[in-house]
Amino acid sequence: xxxxxxxxxxxxxxxxxxxxxxxxxxxxxxxxxxxxxxxxxxxxxxxxxxxxxxxxxxxxxxxxxxxxxxxxxxxxxxxxxxxxxxxxxxxxxxxxxxxxxxxxxxxxxxxxxxxxxxxxxxxxxxxxxxxxxxxxxxxxxxxxxxxxxxxxxxxxxxxxxxxxxxxxxxxxxxxxxxxxxxxxxxxxxxxxxxxxxxxxxxxxxxxxxxxxx
Amino acid sequence: xxxxxxxxxxxxxxxxxxxxxxxxxxxxxxxxxxxxxxxxxxxxxxxxxxxxxxxxxxxxxxxxxxxxxxxxxxxxxxxxxxxxxxxxxxxxxxxxxxxxxxxxxxxxxxxxxxxxxxxxxxxxxxxxxxxxxxxxxxxxxxxxxxxxxxxxxxxxxxxxxxxxxxxxxxxxxxxxxxxxxxxxxxxxxxxxxxxxxxxxxxxxxxxxxxxxx
DNA sequence: GTCTATACTTGGATAGAC
DNA sequence: GTCTATCCAAGTATAGAC
Numbered sequence: 001x002x003x004x005x006x007x008x009x010x011x012x013x014x015x016x017x018x019x020x021x022x023x024x025x026x027x028x029x030x031x032x033x034x035x036x037x038x039x040x041x042x043x044x045x046x047x048x049x050x051x052x053x054x055x056x057x058x059x060x061x062x063x064x065x066x067x068x069x070x071x072x073x074x075x076x077x078x079x080x081x082x083x084x085x086x087x088x089x090x091x092x093x094x095x096x097x098x099x100x101x102x103x104x105x106x107x108x109x110x111x112x113x114x115x116x117x118x119x120x121x122x123x124x125x126x127x128x129x130x131x132x133x134x135x136x137x138x139x140x141x142x143x144x145x146x147x148x149x150x151x152x153x154x155x156x157x158x159x160x161x162x163x164x165x166x167x168x169x170x171x172x173x174x175x176x177x178x179x180x181x182x183x184x185x186x187x188x189x190x191x192x193x194x195x196x197x198x199x200x201x202x203x204x205x206x207x208x209x210x211x212x213x
Numbered sequence: 214x215x216x217x218x219x220x221x222x223x224x225x226x227x228x229x230x231x232x233x234x235x236x237x238x239x240x241x242x243x244x245x246x247x248x249x250x251x252x253x254x255x256x257x258x259x260x261x262x263x264x265x266x267x268x269x270x271x272x273x274x275x276x277x278x279x280x281x282x283x284x285x286x287x288x289x290x291x292x293x294x295x296x297x298x299x300x301x302x303x304x305x306x307x308x309x310x311x312x313x314x315x316x317x318x319x320x321x322x323x324x325x326x327x328x329x330x331x332x333x334x335x336x337x338x339x340x341x342x343x344x345x346x347x348x349x350x351x352x353x354x355x356x357x358x359x360x361x362x363x364x365x366x367x368x369x370x371x372x373x374x375x376x377x378x379x380x381x382x383x384x385x386x387x388x389x390x391x392x393x394x395x396x397x398x399x400x401x402x403x404x405x406x407x408x409x410x411x412x413x414x415x416x417x418x419x420x421x422x423x424x425x426x
Numbered sequence: 427g428t429c430t431a432t433a434c435t436t437g438g439a440t441a442g443a444c
Numbered sequence: 445g446t447c448t449a450t451c452c453a454a455g456t457a458t459a460g461a462c
Binding site: 121128 | 337341370371372374375386392393394395399402403406410413
């Protein structure tokens with residue numbers, strides 16, 4: 001058994017040294033060249049290391065790209081979860097969603113997710129892995145929506161699970177469309193609308209949890 | 214100038230004979246093998262014709278795939294537009310959306326759109342072409358939403374353009390997610406919710422256009 | 427318009443030296 | 445653990461015979 005080869009699939013040891021460098025290079029390549037452009041050779045060029053190292057450390061290119069996706073998914077989860085859990089009104093959530101979207105857009109995280117989803121569409125095996133990494137986000141939204149809707153009239157009609165799925169689907173769809181035509185104006189406009197409309201939606205919820213000062 | 218070569222880019226002559234056969238084969242390949250699996254060779258195998266014909270008739274594989282996308286986009290537009298224009302309440306629209314989604318799902322049209330969007334994400338040039346083919350759908354929804362919202366309280370807050378963009382984005386996002394994990398249960402559940410919730414939304418609109426018998 | 431043959435390119439992956 | 449060299453598969457696209 002080697003010490004950092006790809007066999008240790010038990011996962012989650014903080015990637016050290018070279019392995020981390022490779023994952024970072026893959027991340028950067030996904031951002032700049034897209035999924036289709038993220039070959040082992042291109043990633044190696046990007047990170048100035050030997051192409052063969054990809055296979056030594058990760059076994060396949062696919063596994064490397066998933067490791068890169070894990071990198072961003074974990075980072076984003078750590079960065080946003082606290083503020084998200086803290087938010088207690090629809091308005092705050094709308095504002096947060098808007099902030100997160102543009103922060104992700106600026107540092108390329110939206111790109112990476114979109115690229116990996118695109119890759120997953122054409123490869124069922126990869127697709128399952130990608131969707132598994134989306135699951136925690138759906139659950140996060142579901143929990144929050146659940147507490148917000150609890151006891152309200154809306155809550156008796158709208159299951160949190162559906163609303164959470166719709167939210168992530170919408171986020172992903174906006175990502176895809178903006179990505180396709182390189183135009184962020186429409187996404188901006190829509191997220192601004194969300195911020196404006198949120199207080200009205202909040203008014204339909206039990207006052208205890210509704211709009212705060 | 215040849216009679217049916219790919220040079221006549223002025224477009225829209227109804228594809229005849231072999232050219233049509235090739236486009237149909239591309240469509241079928243997109244459905245069964247996905248974007249990544251739709252190479253000139255694979256398409257030719259699917260349609261039992263020579264690989265070189267792809268390049269003679271369409272110039273590049275990309276152009277052929279776009280022609281296949283046009284095929285489904287046009288068919289769907291013709292099939293659904295009349296019923297869509299006729300619908301005059303939120304309830305009818307929700308029911309129609311649900312129907313369309315599952316019809317598309319069953320005959321593979323959702324797949325084709327999802328695959329081409331995925332392909333477009335990784336290739337900017339293709340992406341622009343794909344989004345251009347989505348535009349008519351956004352406009353269709355925008356017109357309908359515009360007439361429905363006109364004069365209502367909601368209409369003074371929600372611009373039709375934003376709502377149309379959100380609708381298509383949501384449709385695409387649901388498509389992508391369902392596609393990724395091969396699970397149609399969540400999409401079903403969400404579309405059912407839409408049908409249940411539609412009458413409530415309709416109640417917020419001017420009564421003249423609201424829920425009909 | 428259609429076929430065969432082939433040039434050329436890129437990419438995944440491995441063997442084996444160091 | 446890293447590098448060089450290489451194999452092999454698959455794909456785009458074109459030339460040229462028919």
